[in-house]
Amino acid sequence: MKIEVQAFINQIQDQTYLTDEYELPTPDPFVADVILAQLKPAIDKAIEKQALTSFSVLTEYAGEPVKVTLETGIVNLPLQYIKKVNQFFELDDQAEVNLYLYVTSPLINRSNMRIDLIGTVASFEEAAAANWTKIADLLTKDLEAVVIGSQAPKEEPVEKKAPAKKKAAPKKKATTKKKAPAKKTTAKKTATQKTTTKKTTTKKKTTKKAD
16 A cells, blocks of 8 residues: 555544544553554554554553554654655655554653564555464553563662752942042242332531631
């Protein structure tokens, strides 16, 4: 089964593909068969019709969500990332449609997702029993990883220390230069010399009379 890349994008964006999600209480035991029993009938019908499809089972384990999805696509990315598809193909390319198994959970690994390629949709029916066995084996390993993840010690979130504030350099006091006091200009008084006019005393001549 091949499809033009642009036609694939259109169907996903227009939501004209087959899709559904089933909620399931935590299986006890936590095994693949219980989950796949929900998905198998819908996937078999979609592949018979050679239709694009996405079917999921939503459950939980140890208080954390676990989502198992069987989905058709042309690249190993969930359909929610449809906007990235044109980074891998030209829009007029013919691409093979594959079936993928996605398991999403914060317990499974650091990326919270495990992706497995099952095979092409075109060849699925030819070996349906073998393909379902492959799906069950892969899902069993994924669920085991979820159980192991739930038993791992939880990493305490590291508190980010606020960067130490740099001490502000003490502000320099603005030194205002004191202006030198203006010198008082004392006007020197010019001593005016008193001009003393000497009085000329006229001596009186006394003429002695002759005896």
